[in-house]
Amino acid sequence: MIDYRKATVPVWTLATGDVRVPALTGEKPMTAERLRELRSVLAALADESIATLEVHPLPDKVDRSRGIPLDAVSPLAQHLSQLVTQSARGSSAAATATAAGEGLYRMVVPAKVAAQFGQGIVRPMAAKAVAGGIRGPLVNSTGGIVAGATFVPVGKAAAAGAVGGAGATAGVAVAGSAALTVAAPLVLMAVAVGVSANADAKRQQAIEHITELLEQLHEEKLEDEHSELDGCRDAIDKATAILLDQGKLGVSLGLDSAVHAINTALGAADRRLARWQSALDKLPDGEAVEIGTLTKSFPGIDDHGGEFRAHLELAALAIALKQRVNVLQAVEHAQNEPDNLFENFTRALKRDQQRLDEMESSIASVLLRLSALELARPQGLRPVFTTGEVDRLMRAIHRIHRLGDGVPVNSRTTDVAIEIVRDRDGSLVVFPALPAQS
Numbered sequence: 018m019i020d021y022r023k024a025t026v027p028v029w030t031l032a033t034g035d036v037r038v039p040a041l042t043g044e045k046p047m048t049a050e051r052l053r054e055l056r057s058v059l060a061a062l063a064d065e066s067i068a069t070l071e072v073h074p075l076p077d078k079v080d081r082s083r084g085i086p087l088d089a090v091s092p093l094a095q096h097l098s099q100l101v102t103q104s105a106r107g108s109s110a111a112a113t114a115t116a117a118g119e120g121l122y123r124m125v126v127p128a129k130v131a132a133q134f135g136q137g138i139v140r141p142m143a144a145k146a147v148a149g150g151i152r153g154p155l156v157n158s159t160g161g162i163v164a165g166a167t168f169v170p171v172g173k174a175a176a177a178g179a180v181g182g183a184g185a186t187a188g189v190a191v192a193g194s195a196a197l198t199v200a201a202p203l204v205l206m207a208v209a210v211g212v213s214a215n216a217d218a219k220r221q222q223a224i225e226h227i228t229e230l231l232e233q234l235h236e237e238k239l240e241d242e243h244s245e246l247d248g249c250r251d252a253i254d255k256a257t258a259i260l261l262d263q264g265k266l267g268v269s270l271g272l273d274s275a276v277h278a279i280n281t282a283l284g285a286a287d288r289r290l291a292r293w294q295s296a297l298d299k300l301p302d303g304e305a306v307e308i309g310t311l312t313k314s315f316p317g318i319d320d321h322g323g324e325f326r327a328h329l330e331l332a333a334l335a336i337a338l339k340q341r342v343n344v345l346q347a348v349e350h351a352q353n354e355p356d357n358l359f360e361n362f363t364r365a366l367k368r369d370q371q372r373l374d375e376m377e378s379s380i381a382s383v384l385l386r387l388s389a390l391e392l393a394r395p396q397g398l399r400p401v402f403t404t405g406e407v408d409r410l411m412r413a414i415h416r417i418h419r420l421g422d423g424v425p426v427n428s429r430t431t432d433v434a435i436e437i438v439r440d441r442d443g444s445l446v447v448f449p450a451l452p453a454q455s
Contacts, residue, residue: 026071027111028052028168029100031124033201033359034065047168056432060127066359068130068204070100071168072114073121079438081446085214085257089443092263093206097122098443100203110169118441123434124207125453130363131433201358206261209348209362211435211450213257216340218449220250223334230330233322239331246282246334249275253341260348272345279338286332286376293383305393308413315387318420319413332380336373343369381424388421 028047047055052069059067087094105112114120227243252275256266266272296314300306308319317323347366351358392414434453438446 024073024166025110025114026073026166026168027104027108027114027171029070029104029171029200030055030059031068031070031200031204032063032065033067033199033204035199045170047170049166049168052168056125056127060129066126066130066204066363068124068126068207070203071123071125072101072111073123075119075121075438079446081438083214083218084438084446084448085210085217085261087210087261087445087447089445091261091445092202093210093261093437093447094439094443094445096200096203096206097437097439097445100200104171108169108171111171118439118443120439122437122439124204124211124437126204126208126433126435128432131431205348205351205358205362207435207437207447208433208450209344210261210447211433212366213341213344214447215449215451216337216344219337220334220341223330223337227327227330227334230322230327234317234324234327236324236327239324239327242282242285242331243334245278246331246338249278249338253338253345256345257341260345260352263352266345266349272342275338276342279335279342282331282335283339283376286328286335289328289332290376290379290383294379297383297386300390305391307393308410308417311387311390311392311417318387318417321416329380329384332376336377339373340370343373384420384424388418390417392417 025046056067056069089095089098101111101115105115224247231240231243252271256270256272259266259270293315300310311318315325317327318325320326343366346369347362350365351362354361432453433450435450436448438448440446
């Protein structure tokens with residue numbers, strides 16, 4: 018990885034409406050710690066949503082397959098290009114950083130704003146290669162790219178009007194700080210694409226797990242459920258492409274039938290969840306439970322695969338697909354009323370996301386309760402078990418106790434980071450939005 022420790026990084030403060038806040042940044046360079054403090058203060062003081070945008074040199078190696086590509090004529094690409102062009106006219110730091118035409122842009126949306134578009138929609142995903150790690154964006158989530166960097170606020174250039182487009186408000190907010198740029202469309206589109214990419218990454222992860230499980234189970238009914246859900250991808254992908262290019266959705270896309278299939282799957286997940294909760298409630302408090310008793314309500318829970326685990330992954334797939342649909346509906350609402358972009362977006366997205374948050378939280382609670390159970394050996398006529406039976410029993414106990422691994426126990430909303438690669442031709446690749454820990 019390139020050493021960024023000596024980099025000078027331009028940073029914009031982007032508002033989604035006209036706000037009045039104290040002049041906090043000026044034009045003096047900042048450290049990464051000072052930038053984090055600034056984000057917190059702006060989020061607390063401003064009535065409107067405020068994000069920060071940094072531009073870093075583009076790393077040598079970029080896995081673009083994990084992101085959503087956007088053409089140079091897409092609204093997000095145009096908004097970003099206009100911001101870059103206008104800023105370069107009045108800021109030497111911005112001009113130097115953007116002169117090559119390519120770069121890695123990192124937008125950080127404060128936790129206060131992230132909560133508006135759903136508490137659980139952006140969560141870290143377990144990485145296969147690193148124990149306890151996450152599938153991060155282009156740079157590590159511990160802040161490696163900004164370690165030691167000097168952040169220079171981009172100020173007066175915003176006065177020319179940083180972001181244009183239909184229904185867009187642009188320019189400097191009425192705040193005391195000239196670095197606070199009103200850029201609702203830029204923030205909205207970045208959040209929309211980043212959240213959609215995050216949901217699609219979850220979908221891909223669920224698909225991988227389901228495929229592996231169903232190959233072991235040979236369960237036709239679950240295969241059909243999986244196929245019907247996976248068949249929704251084409252309509253959702255096309256609708257995403259159309260909306261992110263500011264087009265209009267038509268009946269021919271098949272999005273209505275996809276939404277019906279997803280809602281049906283969510284209904285099935287709700288019913289299974291209710292049965293799991295009821296089964297756990299019926300277990301005697303403080304007593305060890307036989308594995309055989311658990312498998313009656315949670316078939317295959319003691320196996321590496323199993324019907325229970327397949328049901329969990331099907332629920333995860335349905336939730337991920339529904340999250341993508343929610344983003345599409347929110348963008349459509351926002352574009353229908355261009356003078357009220359961000360409020361419409363967050364309101365539409367939050368409404369449906371709350372139900373998904375509750376389902377994910379309830380499933381997590383079931384897994385934690387299962388992992389905490391005290392398990393007893395099977396009762397039988399034989400007082401002694403063979404070595405093979407003991408080994409199978411110990412493996413089953415280990416698998417059940419590990420069900421709670423990776424379950425998020427802290428639902429506190431964090432800042433959200435969205436990373437965007439911009440190529441020389443103005444095209445973009447937007448990567449999954451993830452919790453910002455830097």
